[in-house]
Amino acid sequence: MQILYFAGIRELTKEKERQCPVPVATVHELLLTLSARYGTAFRQKVFNGDGQLSDVVIVLVNGRDIRHLNGLETPLAAEDTVCIFPVVAGG
């Protein structure tokens, strides 16, 4: 499973991408695993105070926003690509 980081998320991970080190079944499990790796600042970025997905990140699984899938419970498979963005905009 490939995980890609963009914009301000890269400042927290200090890397652009990574292969998931352990098997995870859902986006929630993945973000918990990554929070353990990257620390508090990353965790506080991706989760809000209630442990739900923060509203300042966008998570895509194979290019689909998880808000249109099953949110944090979106299932993951080994061949999936997960992208984590901060909320960005422009035009």
Next chain:
Amino acid sequence: MYGWTGTILRVNLTTGQITREPTSPRLAKQFIGARGLATKMMYDEVDPKVDPLSPANKLIFAPGPFTGTYAPSGGRYDVVTKGPLTGTIAASNSGGFFGAELKYAGYDLLIVEGKAEKPVYLWINDDQVEIRDASHLWGQTVPDTTDLVRAETDEDAKVACIGPAGERLVLFANVMNEMHRAAGRSGVGAVMGSKNLKAIAILGSGTVTVADPAAFKAAVLKARKKIQDHPVGGTGLRVYGTDVLVNILNQIGGLPTRNFHTGYFPTADKVGGESQAARHLIRPRGCFSCIISCGRATRVTNPKYAGEGEGPEYESAWAFGPDCGIDDLDAITKANYVCNELGLDTITMGTTIACAMDMFEDGILTPQETDGLAVTFGNAEVLVELVRKTAYREGFGMQLAEGSYRLAMHYEHPEYSMSVKKQEMPAYDPRSVQGVGLNYATGNRGGCHVRGYTVSVEVLGNPFKMDNLATEGKADLTITFQNLTAALDSTGACLFTTFGLGADELAEMLTALTGVTYTTDDFMKTGDRIWNLERLWNLRAGLTAADDTLPERLLKEPLPSGAAKGHVSGQPEMLPEYYAHRGWTPEGVPTPEKLQALGLA
């Protein structure tokens, strides 16, 4: 009047007559200013069938009530005219400091009429207005013109001008102010060139008066905090600029690549905002009264493409990059610099080159037509040269100077032009972002994202999230964004204030500033009124519902790769609902009842 200066300056270049007239409080209330008020003046004074490059067309420089105040990011103005690229009403919006200076000189609008016998420039120093000879400036680049005009007038003067492209009536020439800010789209610079007007210099010593200073201050402080607390308005745009969008659009399969053949560009990260920040960024830059600072002061040190300037913004980086199959950010940035120096719209320039590359790859164009150049996707070497040739109308540049639609039509292959109403679409593929396709198709100036930026909801989730691949609900979303933006543009606020603000805050500030009560509903209805007025202009110019469509490629060819693989645009199925919800007939004509309700009957 408060917020408005109460005076319109009119300059006739044919007769040399310079006159002033009062701003109508009634029209100011109904159309606010900038895009709205200037469109109303055009509607009342100019035949929509006018040849856009004839003396009978008018050219209006139009700040809004917020322009020149400390309303957050309130430094915008519009250049309003009939656009030569599209034949539609054109309102090209720019930032910088020029608009604010026009207000300080005492004017709500500057209306330029007629055509000078020889090149001239305007020098507006409060109520002293001169038409000066510009023969020595003709042929100069934008930076050189700006420096020369300042040297002849005042070192603090704010200067808007055209480059060699505007002089040569390139159909997508722009007007540049303070060297780096562009009223970019639809060819407003060609209209300026057609009038032999090289530049306008302004120095103002006045102010903008406020109806209720305490209420305005409170409303502005509240609005500033909302923007500063927003993750995009507060920090995101300042750090990475607009080009940060490259990667997310690419990942959802909506980054148009190689003239919209697909929506995924494998090496997109090399041209995104993260790469720009790491390699080229000197510092962020803001316009007048800006608290966002999305502008990019950049430098390229690679000797092959060395230069210094501003940008590219997302749309420009995309147009010269993925849309041309190019991932060399040095070359892309250089092409952007050359556009700014010679006065060209980057979106139409890049997409017209992409169209040419597409036609060359398919054998419709050969080296015989392209001055021996291999105009192939991915060829960064030819990119900068084609931009230069276009601005000077040299060789193959003569054909590129007409934009992609006329280029493709010339070879009887209009299907290669990725345009709506003859204006090229920007950097969001409608097969991946469904609502923006409806916005492009119905856009009052053709292919354009900033008239109804549904991307904000469909991709970014601001202020709420809708599925980018769905068509349900997108007609209403598009209408809401188009109306909101029409009103917002007319205030002089920057579109990016919507990363924090909505109609509530804008109406509150406008009320306190002008003393004219605008409820949120009033504000949105004013946007609806402006949109419908633009529609009426276009219908009278000869456009019809048949022009509210997208290129066949987007309607019939499914995306072959990326996250939206297999999708086509659902624009045709959304259009009837859009017309109905706008209060228009099935032929796209506003009904008498609708016009009555808006005060346009």
